[in-house]
Amino acid sequence: MPVRKDAAGNRSVEAQVDVPGTPQGVWNAIATGPGISQWFVQSELEGRIGGTAVSHFAADGSMDSVATITAWEPPRRFVAEAPGEPGTVATEWIVEAKSGGLCSVRVVHRWFATSDDWDDQFEAHSYGWISFFRLLRLYLTHFPGQHGSAFQLLVPSSEPLADAWRKLVKPLGLVNATEQQRVTPPDTQAFEGVVERAGPQDHPELVVRLDQPAPGFAHLFALPIGGMTYLSARFFLFGDDAASIAKREEPKWRTWLQKHFPTPAE
Incomplete structure (x- = not known):
């Protein structure tokens, strides 16, 4: 605006x-x-x-x-x-x-x-x-009024915005994801849901309303800052088991992101 x-x-x-x-x-x-x-x-x-x-x-x-x-x-x-x-x-x-x-x-x-x-x-x-x-x-x-569990992970990449974004979403089978499409990524980071938002190329973003691993939503996006591209994976989970599921899923996602975006050697 x-x-x-x-x-x-x-x-x-x-x-x-x-x-x-x-x-x-x-x-x-x-x-x-x-x-x-x-x-x-x-x-x-x-x-x-x-x-x-x-x-x-x-x-x-x-x-x-x-x-x-x-x-x-x-x-x-x-x-x-x-x-x-x-x-x-x-x-x-x-x-x-x-x-x-x-x-x-x-x-x-x-x-x-x-x-x-x-x-x-x-x-x-x-x-x-x-x-x-x-x-x-x-x-x-x-999920009005519900208090669930959330986790957010952020990793940097030296690659340009478009390349870094593709590197994030390709293993998840989400390169060409469209709104209202049901998705089940083929990678080990399994989640299922419906795409609620697919952002444009200059502002890459995906919002997926989740069925698995718990009801909720996932927010993936890439942001250029200071010559780097920062990639974010945020999960908001609800339901009786949300806390235990978030505790299980966060380290899995952290490991997965480090595998695809390793920290550069000093």
Whole structure:
């Protein structure tokens, strides 16, 4: 989404999605740590003004995003502010009830800058939210209110985006996957489900709603950063056995990714 800016240097970018559920149900999914962790990344959130919101983008804590809540109006709106470049960024979340059992969810990033240097990055943030919002909609459609188990793995590759992506999805039989296609990858990393999203070549992404190894969804994507390509495999699993299945599957996926994307020798 394009960056909006005024003559004073104030800038904003936003993304929006319609999801099923009541305002309170949707609020629980976007404004509580357990709720956010079901479709985004592992998170904690203190629901009060002055509370802390933490998002863990890497399991080792090396990519934590920490913000302070500056507005708290459940179940309608909250704002979290985080320091960083180009300065403090305020992220506003708004929930509005709609007809037909739906709610709109809108996220707005606001910041101040004296140049356009950061505009492309924040515009990319808005498209990233559109991708994550697909997972939010999937969660609220099929698993509303459930707290399952999730794991996320991230590996770097020195190969170009298209080559690295193909290297990830080819062994899984997903090179030409199309939306609504039922898939059963032939590799040892067996999972079954229906493709909910197949992204374009310049933003490669797959979302698979899973039947096996447990009900849930998988999110695979590739992202170019700093001359490298980073490949992510994220699994959100639900049901009584979700925790034990996630504990079993995570090391298998870690080994599989290391096999296909070995760490370069120093």
